[in-house]
Amino acid sequence: MAIKKNVEAKLNEQINAEFWSAYLYLSMSNYLVSDGKPGFANWMRIQYEEEISHAMRMMDYVNERGGRVLLKSIADVPSEWTDLMEVFKETLGHEEKVTSLINECVDVAMSEHDHATCNFLQWYIMEQVEEEANVNDILDKLSMVGASGHGLYMMDKEMAARVFTPPVG
Numbered sequence: 001m002a003i004k005k006n007v008e009a010k011l012n013e014q015i016n017a018e019f020w021s022a023y024l025y026l027s028m029s030n031y032l033v034s035d036g037k038p039g040f041a042n043w044m045r046i047q048y049e050e051e052i053s054h055a056m057r058m059m060d061y062v063n064e065r066g067g068r069v070l071l072k073s074i075a076d077v078p079s080e081w082t083d084l085m086e087v088f089k090e091t092l093g094h095e096e097k098v099t100s101l102i103n104e105c106v107d108v109a110m111s112e113h114d115h116a117t118c119n120f121l122q123w124y125i126m127e128q129v130e131e132e133a134n135v136n137d138i139l140d141k142l143s144m145v146g147a148s149g150h151g152l153y154m155m156d157k158e159m160a161a162r163v164f165t166p167p168v169g
Helices: 005-034 038-064 084-111 115-145 150-160
Strands: none
Touching: 005 038, 005 084, 038 084, 038 115, 038 150, 084 115, 115 150
């Protein structure tokens, strides 16, 4: 059965949101490079790659269901922050917004009794739980170590070790 038009439209909105998220994280990465925090910049660059993979996965799904992917312009993203803590507070707020957008996708799919899309979106729901938990963990650590010193240096080294792992399934 082909995907219903309002489910297709909602997923297209989400695809655009995933690309905007990627662009935001790439902007944050570049800010962090210029701020002398290469490890944190790497962490954000990996976030960028994850968001691209989320959008691609969703595009593949729409295509597999006989829908049509319609890409739109990506709105401007911020490029300046006051400090590292502000970057990660904004990241958390953004991930919470993405969670609400995914939930809206599920609501539309449920209203159409589109069980396949509801099932497909469960992966994104669990991914958002993980995303929010990861950013909360970083914020907790940043609160402990402060804005400078050995603790921040160690966190930057930890963030530098993150690598992109494409999602399975």
